[in-house]
């Protein structure tokens with residue numbers, strides 16, 4: 349893999365990566381979630397890719413130079429920046445927004461932040477049934493992703509992690525999986541200020557996780 353994968357820089361020019369990811373969303377018809385889009389991008393062989401003939405697309409495997417981890421970080425940042433949106437009424441399908449146009453046309457540069465180190469997801473937690481409302485499961489991959497995001501944000505701001513959001517709040521977010529700022533605002537420990545500061549980013553993590 350490349351330098352970005354091996355030794356993530358603080359900020360890198362992710363324009364080409366963004367274009368590849370946005371193109372893959374577009375070519376697969378803007379009706380699939382993150383998992384399938386990344387499988388196509390990475391050129392994986394899956395039953396779903398076979399079924400839809402997505403291995404025939406020009407974008408099939410164009411992202412193979414980067415790791416799955418790098419692509420997940422790129423995807424999350426594109427969602428947070430509003431270049432991609434997650435359609436929760438269509439099983440989390442990724443869709444392009446107007447903001448994606450200038451990037452696809454090469455008129456805009458996309459600088460991406462460092463790829464954060466995310467905790468390894470054990471096989472057990474990956475296949476465990478998703479936790480229902482109110483269930484506190486610290487093995488929940490989404491909870492771990494939220495913690496990784498919080499650590500990254502705390503490092504950037506130079507403050508302790510609990511100043512960003514408490515563990516209890518992260519657990520509740522992981523259990524409820526809010527899709528909108530309004531739903532997120534119903535969670536205890538998230539006042540207006542925190543919602544303004546971190547709401548979009550948290551929704552991005554939830555959408556991707």
Ligand SMILES: [Zn+2]
Nearest residue numbers: 350353413414
């Ligand atoms: Zn790479």
